[in-house]
Amino acid sequence: MLKNLLFTALLLLLITSTSWSQRPGGYGKSPGITGKISGQLVDSNTQEPLPYASVVVTKEEKQINGTITQDDGSFKITNIPIGKYTVLISFVGYETISRSVELTPKNPDVNLERIELTGGSQQLDEVVIAGERDLIENKIDKIVYNAQDDVANAGGDASDVLRRAPLLNVDLEGNVSLRGSQNVQILINGKPSSMFAGNPGDALKSIPSDNIKSVEVITTPSAKYDGEGTAGIINIITKKSTPEGFAGSIDASVGNLSNRGVLNLNAGKGRLGFNSSASAYYSPNREGSFSLYREDIINGQSRILQEDGPNISNRLGFFGSASAFYDFNAFHSLSTAFRLRGFSSDRENNVDGSFIDPINDISQRYERINDTENLFSGYEWSLDYIYKFPGNEGQELAVSYKIDGNVQDQRFLVTQSDQEGNDASLFQNEKNENDGDNRENTIQIDYTHPFNDNFKLESGFKTILRDVKSDFRYDTLYRQTNEYVVDPTRTDIFDYNQDVLAGYVSSNIKLGDKYGLVAGVRYERTEIDGDFQVQESPFSNSYENWLPSVILSRKIGKFNTLKGSYSRRIQRPSLRVINPYVQLNNNRNISFGNPALEPELTDQYELSYGTFVKSFSLNTTLFYMRTTGVIESFLDVNNEGLSTTTFRNIGQNDSYGVNFYSSVKFLKIVTLRGGLNVYTYNSEGVVDGQKLSRDAVVWDGNLNGSVKFENDWIIDLFGFYRAPRQTLQGTNPSFSIFVMGVKKEFSEKFSLGVRIVEPFFANKSFGSELKGENFIQTSETEIPFRSFGINLSYKFGKLDFKQRTRRSKINNQDQEDGGDGQNQF
Numbered sequence: 154m155l156k157n158l159l160f161t162a163l164l165l166l167l168i169t170s171t172s173w174s175q176r177p178g179g180y181g182k183s184p185g186i187t188g189k190i191s192g193q194l195v196d197s198n199t200q201e202p203l204p205y206a207s208v209v210v211t212k213e214e215k216q217i218n219g220t221i222t223q224d225d226g227s228f229k230i231t232n233i234p235i236g237k238y239t240v241l242i243s244f245v246g247y248e249t250i251s252r253s254v255e256l257t258p259k260n261p262d263v264n265l266e267r268i269e270l271t272g273g274s275q276q277l278d279e280v281v282i283a284g285e286r287d288l289i290e291n292k293i294d295k296i297v298y299n300a301q302d303d304v305a306n307a308g309g310d311a312s313d314v315l316r317r318a319p320l321l322n323v324d325l326e327g328n329v330s331l332r333g334s335q336n337v338q339i340l341i342n343g344k345p346s347s348m349f350a351g352n353p354g355d356a357l358k359s360i361p362s363d364n365i366k367s368v369e370v371i372t373t374p375s376a377k378y379d380g381e382g383t384a385g386i387i388n389i390i391t392k393k394s395t396p397e398g399f400a401g402s403i404d405a406s407v408g409n410l411s412n413r414g415v416l417n418l419n420a421g422k423g424r425l426g427f428n429s430s431a432s433a434y435y436s437p438n439r440e441g442s443f444s445l446y447r448e449d450i451i452n453g454q455s456r457i458l459q460e461d462g463p464n465i466s467n468r469l470g471f472f473g474s475a476s477a478f479y480d481f482n483a484f485h486s487l488s489t490a491f492r493l494r495g496f497s498s499d500r501e502n503n504v505d506g507s508f509i510d511p512i513n514d515i516s517q518r519y520e521r522i523n524d525t526e527n528l529f530s531g532y533e534w535s536l537d538y539i540y541k542f543p544g545n546e547g548q549e550l551a552v553s554y555k556i557d558g559n560v561q562d563q564r565f566l567v568t569q570s571d572q573e574g575n576d577a578s579l580f581q582n583e584k585n586e587n588d589g590d591n592r593e594n595t596i597q598i599d600y601t602h603p604f605n606d607n608f609k610l611e612s613g614f615k616t617i618l619r620d621v622k623s624d625f626r627y628d629t630l631y632r633q634t635n636e637y638v639v640d641p642t643r644t645d646i647f648d649y650n651q652d653v654l655a656g657y658v659s660s661n662i663k664l665g666d667k668y669g670l671v672a673g674v675r676y677e678r679t680e681i682d683g684d685f686q687v688q689e690s691p692f693s694n695s696y697e698n699w700l701p702s703v704i705l706s707r708k709i710g711k712f713n714t715l716k717g718s719y720s721r722r723i724q725r726p727s728l729r730v731i732n733p734y735v736q737l738n739n740n741r742n743i744s745f746g747n748p749a750l751e752p753e754l755t756d757q758y759e760l761s762y763g764t765f766v767k768s769f770s771l772n773t774t775l776f777y778m779r780t781t782g783v784i785e786s787f788l789d790v791n792n793e794g795l796s797t798t799t800f801r802n803i804g805q806n807d808s809y810g811v812n813f814y815s816s817v818k819f820l821k822i823v824t825l826r827g828g829l830n831v832y833t834y835n836s837e838g839v840v841d842g843q844k845l846s847r848d849a850v851v852w853d854g855n856l857n858g859s860v861k862f863e864n865d866w867i868i869d870l871f872g873f874y875r876a877p878r879q880t881l882q883g884t885n886p887s888f889s890i891f892v893m894g895v896k897k898e899f900s901e902k903f904s905l906g907v908r909i910v911e912p913f914f915a916n917k918s919f920g921s922e923l924k925g926e927n928f929i930q931t932s933e934t935e936i937p938f939r940s941f942g943i944n945l946s947y948k949f950g951k952l953d954f955k956q957r958t959r960r961s962k963i964n965n966q967d968q969e970d971g972g973d974g975q976n977q978f
Contacts, residue, residue, distance in 0.1 A: 209243075364391050408941055756778070870891075
């Protein structure tokens with residue numbers, strides 16, 4: 154009933170707004186489609202073509218665009234907005250002539266056909282336009298990091314790029330957090346991807362940095378965004394182009410720890426455009442080590458588990474995408490995109506362990522070998538139709554569909570033997586497999602209606618249908634027959650469905666010359682059900698949420714902005730934290746998901762100030778976040794010495810914090826940028842009848858400097874540090890990194906660079922510490938970190954094209970991953 158009421162209300166809103174827009178005397182201008190002007194120049198006497206003649210498009214005596222004619226005298230000028238223009242044509246030794254043209258929404262292309270020039274001489278002055286975009290842009294609802302303008306990103310992956318973005322930090326495994334919380338939603342070109350539902354770190358490593366145009370950090374999403382992501386939204390914008398003709402680029406990076414190759418192809422003609430990209434990467438075998446110490450106290454006596462040993466791992470993967478669009482005219486456009494991804498990783502651990510239990514008079518030493526194979530793959534396809542209403546610029550209706558599939562296959566082989574005798578309890582030889590499939594279907598309708606220059610209304614409807622399946626199996630070696638036998642108690646098929654129905658209304662209001670307001674509300678209803686094929690433990694759940702948001706900004710003078718905001722967000726548990734599959738690669742330490750998890754809810758308040766004076770900028774934000782139903786991993790140790798790690802709703806967290814970000818440019822060639830985040834972790838809850846609490850102050854920061862020399866040499870330095878991440882039971886590893894980059898641009902088409910990661914440390918260690926009522930556990934991982942790489946970039950084809958963004962309207966930013974400017978009217 155509630156679904157029907159919501160859909161009816163949204164439909165009435167769309168019909169009412171559409172009817173309003175069709176009234177005579179509608180507001181605004183023509184839609185922002187672009188067209189082209191073409192023709193051919195010939196000599197009036199000889200009828201021979203005139204190459205290298207100047208063709209300039211002007212409007213009200215201002216030069217808009219221009220080109221020179223080709224060998225056959227032809228010319229074509231693209232990306233010209235709808236309107237009336239004068240075309241000036243000149244060539245040395247000939248008279249300059251002009252033609253008046255008009256590009257309309259219905260007929261955006263004008264062909265002047267054959268144009269004859271007669272004798273005379275007049276030459277137009279050359280016009281040179283030069284500019285440099287800011288690396289960081291501060292807008293009313295987001296901070297934009299223009300990653301493609303940062304030389305140090307060459308040869309890396311998406312996790313390297315996000316480490317440089319304001320307010321973000323990325324740990325060793327590639328897990329992203331915003332203001333200390335990993336409850337962020339990561340989008341690709343405004344669209345969610347199931348590739349982040351399993352292991353976000355692995356997914357980010359598959360995206361080459363050379364394909365990333367910019368990163369949008371959205372701390373207070375408006376109601377038009379999904380309610381997911383309690384800390385905020387990170388939107389990765391990839392490079393997309395629509396040249397008139399054909400263009401491409403090749404980027405390659407070769408190093409001791411990482412190798413990558415990227416091919417980009419772009420083609421376009423008129424209102425038809427096509428973009429494609431393919432990349433592959435390989436990380437050769439790297440050797441590391443791991444150690445674990447756990448002490449738990451039973452009846453006043455200590456029981457100790459110790460494990461350590463070397464490991465070796467490698468990684469191989471690919472990433473490909475293709476997209477196309479066609480503008481039928483000024484009012485109708487269609488776009489589609491397809492993406493493929495996949496990677497495999499192999500890892501072998503050799504462990505020497507001991508277990509001392511004085512209570513039960515146990516003293517054991519054993520050796521264990523873990524062979525792990527992971528294969529992840531997936532696909533995405535989206536289709537978007539946009540209708541722009543005549544007579545009212547900015548008024549549009551968008552209909553979108555997307556299907557997203559993700560496959561995660563894992564294989565574990567565990568062999569363990571007694572090193573002191575023939576203890577049968579230490580013998581282990583098992584095969585552990587899990588085949589996971591995740592499929593999402595999304596339908597979305599969005600409507601935008603600007604009533605005038607000061608008021609714009611947005612509304613929409615969306616449904617997400619998620620179907621998750623986990624097929625897990627255990628085979629145990631039967632020693633008497635030396636054959637593997639299925640263990641039925643640990644073999645099953647888990648089916649999980651999550652359906653989300655949502656609707657929203659959001660308004661953008663300009664209040665005079667100084668104030669801007671974005672306010673709205675979003676409704677979301679979630680239906681959940683799960684079942685096992687063997688076990689008789691089906692479950693279901695449903696909940697409704699109203700999620701308001703408001704952003705108020707004020708200009709202070711020409712260069713200062715003050716902004717206040719409030720938003721309520723939801724974080725649903727993802728496949729990673731709900732999957733009950735038990736990963737058994739250690740018979741004393743197991744982990745699994747929890748399908749009974751409830752969502753998190755967060756109320757966030759912000760007050761920020763931004764200023765920009767000449768070459769100096771500063772942004773400061775104070776914030777407070779209250780989160781209920783916090784989802785965290787939780788470790789238990791039982792009386793037999795078996796530790797289990799799963800996810801729980803541990804209670805409530807109150808966090809206060811302040812963010813600083815600043816940049817300055819001096820001596821015309823030196824730029825310094827830096828950020829600092831300081832925030833609190835204040836959590837409390839009741840777990841298994843025990844009241845727990847923990848308070849801490851956490852910080853992270855980065856500093857980046859670059860020098861651009863006149864001879865096209867660029868030097869870049871980057872450093873980042875994040876303090877240990879807090880949980881209710883203790884701390885997870887801190888993380889730091891230092892990167893140096895040098896690049897030489899030999900021409901507009903070719904550049905060569907060197908990238909060095911951690912030149913002063915060949916290996917780095919990462920430690921954690923967890924404490925419970927009766928135990929303490931510490932662990933440390935050491936891996937090789939120093940790396941050297943050579944980066945090569947080559948561009949071919951037509952290079953003087955404009956950037957153009959084509960994004961789907963679908964944004965499924967709504968799942969918990971398991972971790973703890975001026976207004977534009």
